[in-house]
Amino acid sequence: xxxxxxxxxxxxxxxxxxxxxxxxxxxxxxxxxxxxxxxxxxxxxxxxxxxxxxxxxxxxxxxxxxxxxxxxxxxxxxxxxxxxxxxxxxxxxxxxxxxxxxxxxxxxxxxxxxxxxxxxxxxxxxxxxxxxxxxxxxxxxxxxxxxxxxxxxxxxxxxxxxxxxxxxxxxxxxxxxxxxxxxxxxxxxxxxxxxxxxxxxxxxxxxxxxxxxxxxxxxxxxxxxxxxxxxxxxxxxxxxxxxxxxxx
Amino acid sequence: xxxxxxxxxxxxxxxxxxxxxxxxxxxxxxxxxxxxxxxxxxxxxxxxxxxxxxxxxxxxxxxxxxxxxxxxxxxxxxxxxxxxxxxxxxxxxxxxxxxxxxxxxxxxxxxxxxxxxxxxxxxxxxxxxxxxxxxxxxxxxxxxxxxxxxxxxxxxxxxxxxxxxxxxxxxxxxxxxxxxxxxxxxxxxxxxxxxxxxxxxxxxxxxxxxxxxxxxxxxxxxxxxxxxxxxxxxxxxxxxxxxxxxxxxxxxxxxxxxxxxxxxxxxxxxxxxxxxxxxxxxxxxxxxxxxxxxxxxxxxxxxxxxxxxxxxxxxxxxxxxxxxxxxxxxxxxxxxxxxxxxxxxxxxxxxxxxxxxxxxxxxxxxxxxxxxxxxxxxxxxxxxxxxxxxxxxxxxxxxxxxxxxxxxxxxxxxxxxxxxxxxxxxxxxxxxxxxxxxx
Numbered sequence: 001x002x003x004x005x006x007x008x009x010x011x012x013x014x015x016x017x018x019x020x021x022x023x024x025x026x027x028x029x030x031x032x033x034x035x036x037x038x039x040x041x042x043x044x045x046x047x048x049x050x051x052x053x054x055x056x057x058x059x060x061x062x063x064x065x066x067x068x069x070x071x072x073x074x075x076x077x078x079x080x081x082x083x084x085x086x087x088x089x090x091x092x093x094x095x096x097x098x099x100x101x102x103x104x105x106x107x108x109x110x111x112x113x114x115x116x117x118x119x120x121x122x123x124x125x126x127x128x129x130x131x132x133x134x135x136x137x138x139x140x141x142x143x144x145x146x147x148x149x150x151x152x153x154x155x156x157x158x159x160x161x162x163x164x165x166x167x168x169x170x171x172x173x174x175x176x177x178x179x180x181x182x183x184x185x186x187x188x189x190x191x192x193x194x195x196x197x198x199x200x201x202x203x204x205x206x207x208x209x210x211x212x213x214x215x216x217x218x219x220x221x222x223x224x225x226x227x228x229x230x231x232x233x234x235x236x237x238x239x240x241x242x243x244x245x246x247x248x
Numbered sequence: 249x250x251x252x253x254x255x256x257x258x259x260x261x262x263x264x265x266x267x268x269x270x271x272x273x274x275x276x277x278x279x280x281x282x283x284x285x286x287x288x289x290x291x292x293x294x295x296x297x298x299x300x301x302x303x304x305x306x307x308x309x310x311x312x313x314x315x316x317x318x319x320x321x322x323x324x325x326x327x328x329x330x331x332x333x334x335x336x337x338x339x340x341x342x343x344x345x346x347x348x349x350x351x352x353x354x355x356x357x358x359x360x361x362x363x364x365x366x367x368x369x370x371x372x373x374x375x376x377x378x379x380x381x382x383x384x385x386x387x388x389x390x391x392x393x394x395x396x397x398x399x400x401x402x403x404x405x406x407x408x409x410x411x412x413x414x415x416x417x418x419x420x421x422x423x424x425x426x427x428x429x430x431x432x433x434x435x436x437x438x439x440x441x442x443x444x445x446x447x448x449x450x451x452x453x454x455x456x457x458x459x460x461x462x463x464x465x466x467x468x469x470x471x472x473x474x475x476x477x478x479x480x481x482x483x484x485x486x487x488x489x490x491x492x493x494x495x496x497x498x499x500x501x502x503x504x505x506x507x508x509x510x511x512x513x514x515x516x517x518x519x520x521x522x523x524x525x526x527x528x529x530x531x532x533x534x535x536x537x538x539x540x541x542x543x544x545x546x547x548x549x550x551x552x553x554x555x556x557x558x559x560x561x562x563x564x565x566x567x568x569x570x571x572x573x574x575x576x577x578x579x580x581x582x583x584x585x586x587x588x589x590x591x592x593x594x595x596x597x598x599x600x601x602x603x604x605x606x607x608x609x610x611x612x613x614x615x616x617x618x619x620x621x622x623x624x625x626x627x628x629x630x631x632x633x634x635x636x637x638x639x640x641x642x643x644x645x646x647x648x649x650x651x652x653x654x655x656x657x658x659x660x661x662x663x664x665x666x667x668x669x670x671x672x673x674x675x676x677x678x679x680x681x682x683x684x685x686x687x
Contacts, residue, residue: 013271024343038272041318048319048329049343189271 001216002082002134003052004028006074008061008118009088011038013188014138016045017208018085023051030077031056032070061088062114067121075125083134083215084122086115091190097152104152112156116163119178123167127174135178136215137164141223144182144232147248168220177218181211184228254310257553258299259560260623260652263680265305267293267312273332273423277391279311280421284393284676291679292417294361295336298368299563300652301680302416311421313363320424324349327429328386333363333422338547346493349429350539352384356595358544362425368649369414369606373463373485373543376600382413383605384428390420393676397423402605411672414606416648418673418682434491437463437542440484442531447478447578454482454598462486463542466596469525470584470619478581479525480596485542496540562628564635565610565618565647567599572642573615579638580617587631594619607665610647618650629653648681659685 005022007015010031019029023046033039036058043054055077059066075081092107115137126133142150143157161180168178185191185201207224214222223229238246253264270276283290291305293312304310313334320330327349331340337351338358344350355370364370369382378384387401390412400409412419442457444450450466458464463485472479546552553561568576577596594617601613621628632653639646645662646654660666670686 037274041272041320044320045318048322048331192269 001025001212002027004030004078004080004082006030006032006078006081006084008032008070008084008086010056011035011042012087012089013190013204014183014186014207014211015085015087016042017204018087018136018211019046020049021208021212023047023049023054026050026052028053028078029055030074032059032061032074034058034060061086061118062110064114064117067114067118071118071121071125080129080131081126081133083136084126085136085138085211086118087138088115089138089190091194092153094150094152107152108156108159110156111153112159115160119164119167123171123176126176127171132175132177134215134218135164135168135176136181136211137161137178138181138183138211139164141182141184141228141232145235145243147235148244149248165220177215179211179215179219180221181207181214182221182223182228182232183207184223184225184231254293254296254312256300256303256652257297258562258620258623258652259553260562261301261304261680262560263301263304263308265293265308265310267310269312269315271315273316273391276311276313276316276421276423277395277397280391280393280674280676281395283309289676289678291677292333292363292367292421294334294364294367295359297357297360297364299650300648301684302368302648302651302682303364304680306678306680306683313361313421316423327431328426329429330387330424330426331362332424333366333388334361336361337365342495344429345432345435345495345539348431348433348493350432350487352428352430353378353381354543355381356544357547359547362427363417363422366413366422366425367415367417369604369609370649371599371604371611373465373597375602375611376458376464376598377462377602378430379600379602380414380604380606380609380611382609383602385413385425385605386428387426388412389423389425391423392420392674407668408672410605410607411669412606414604414609415669415672416608416679416682418669418677418679420674420677432487432493434488435494435496435539436488436491436536437485437539438488439486439535439537439542440532441529441535442482443479443525444482445476445479447574447581450478450480450482450596451574457482457484458598458600460484464598468581468594468596468617470581470594471588472525472585474585477585478578480594481525488536491536494538496538559623559625561620561622562632562652563618563620563650564632565616565650566635566639566644567610567612567614567616567647568639568642568644569612569614572644576638576642576644577615577617580635583631583634583638584619589621589624589627589631607669608648608663610645610649612645614644618647651681654685656685656687 005027009015011033029051031039039056046054057073059070089111097104139161140157142154143161146154164178164180185196186207187201188204202225210224254267255264268279289307291310293310296303316332316334318332322329324347337360354372365381369380371380387399389399391397402409442453444453461484466480466482468480597616599611636658640658
């Protein structure tokens with residue numbers, strides 16, 4: 001299992017679940033998040049669970065001007081960088097995005113543009129390290145298809161997925177393996193206000209399990225839980241004229 | 249924060265709770281402060297393993313603590329840990345046991361939160377050696393609706409500590425608990441089983457074996473024929489001195505739906521009890537078993553409470569002081585036998601004289617009986633009242649964590665310190681139980 005983990009958006013639910021698994025294996029972790037107090041709570045938890053060393057950096061990964069500093073600090077804190085997890089994002093109110101261009105731009109920046117910019121900066125740094133490394137990008141099934149219910153969020157995630165897929169191809173010969181993780185509905189603070197269909201909802205722990213398994217193996221894409229792959233194949237196959245008339 | 253509906257384990261009374269699920273302590277305290285601001289009351293809700301209404305907020309709106317499940321500090325040399333109150337014992341065991349540490353006191357299920365263990369001052373099969381859970385709590389952190397946060401210890405804040413341990417969550421929101429774990433060399437338990445044909449024989453076995461073993465407990469057949477009243481099986485247990493430190497695998501079996509009627513009925517109980525009592529076994533011989541079947545026999549079947557059907561069930565747990573125990577317990581067993589509805593989960597345990605730290609702590613030196621009754625409107629409560637009468641006359645008491653029926657008079661008489669707890673109660677916190685027994 002990878003030993004030196006960089007997590008951006010470390011206080012998010014999926015990130016915490018992933019971090020705990022690595023901590024239990026004695027990994028070194030570098031956590032980046034905006035809230036110092038919460039990051040400190042997470043640090044104590046990981047340390048008690050067996051992490052070898054946990055370092056932190058309070059910063060906003062979605063902020064273009066902070067990204068270079070964030071990455072430099074991370075590469076200094078860890079002996080080397082084995083795995084980078086991009087785990088920040090938000091779920092915007094679609095109606096608000098339609099009404100307010102500012103809101104639309106903001107969510108596109110948080111969910112789409114900023115992870116793309118970070119990947120662009122990160123990949124060459126990883127390529128420079130001797131040996132292989134992994135990137136896990138948390139995208140979403142929402143990016144697989146434009147649907148009337150969540151196309152603003154979906155577009156941002158679609159941009160991220162496409163960019164990450166291509167970047168993965170570009171950097172594979174340089175030893176950088178990119179895994180795009182596509183969760184469906186996950187029970188986290190991000191989805192807390194929604195009415196989610198019970199049987200379809202996954203826990204952050206389940207998502208973390210599949211994420212880690214796929215990333216360790218260097219798989220390019222993973223849907224989590226697994227049944228989303230089947231669902232999205234069907235959804236993607238629906239002709240757009242039909243799709244536009246469906247209530248989903 | 250997410251919302252969901254929650255209930256107590258017995259699913260009686262039917263008071264589904266709307267739960268706010270904070271993910272961070274500051275969110276949890278904010279909820280409590282907001283409640284006060286809105287002139288509403290609330291209550292912390294861990295995993296809902298209390299049987300009755302002590303875990304149900306009077307207002308129907310509770311603050312779920314399962315998102316507060318982080319470890320804060322762990323010293324694996326001394327076994328002293330500090331963790332958020334939403335962490336469950338099974339999670340604690342998951343990383344403590346491989347490192348050679350175990351909860352100092354564990355109740356019959358591991359699916360309780362640290363907060364719940366403190367709030368009910370739970371006890372286990374080793375009460376006669378280790379006392380209650382609260383005895384092993386070095387400190388705890390309490391958030392109140394006035395925005396304050398205090399660390400409590402027995403030395404520095406004796407009265408508030410005693411009101412909070414066993415205090416049913418009424419004094420505030422417990423944010424973290426500092427607990428002293430006990431060292432174990434193995435995950436195996438050495439156990440012996442003895443059969444007893446009467447309550448008198450049980451007392452003999454208890455006198456002979458309690459002092460020599462860490463854990464002892466008995467199962468009693470409540471529906472045995474008249475001449476065999478109080479027959480059952482007596483078990484002793486000790487952590488094995490050698491062997492692996494291995495975690496048990498999680499139970500996969502689950503009761504997936506509510507049967508239309510209770511599967512627990514006089515016929516099924518009689519058959520079950522007879523089979524258990526007569527099952528061939530080597531009485532008195534030392535056997536080794538994993539910790540899971542010894543401590544948590546029912547945890548292997550997830551949601552076993554559903555076998556009682558949608559009406560739910562009530563658990564009755566009483567303790568009778570040592571001097572009255574023999575006669576009073578015989579009377580209780582006679583009444584249960586006459587009624588015919590007693591469940592197969594009748595547990596008999598002799599408590600020791602180690603004092604409990606909580607003002608409302610349940611155990612006292614004497615004998616405890618715990619069993620379930622499928623809830624039958626009109627039938628269950630009259631029997632329980634009769635049993636209450638025996639308990640009251642003998643100077644005993646019932647266990648709030650299990651209770652859904654005790655009268656305010658019985659509660660106030662058997663827990664005279666309730667007034668002190670009421671004085672310390674946070675004005676924004678009220679459980680259905682407390683409102684029921686103190687009004």
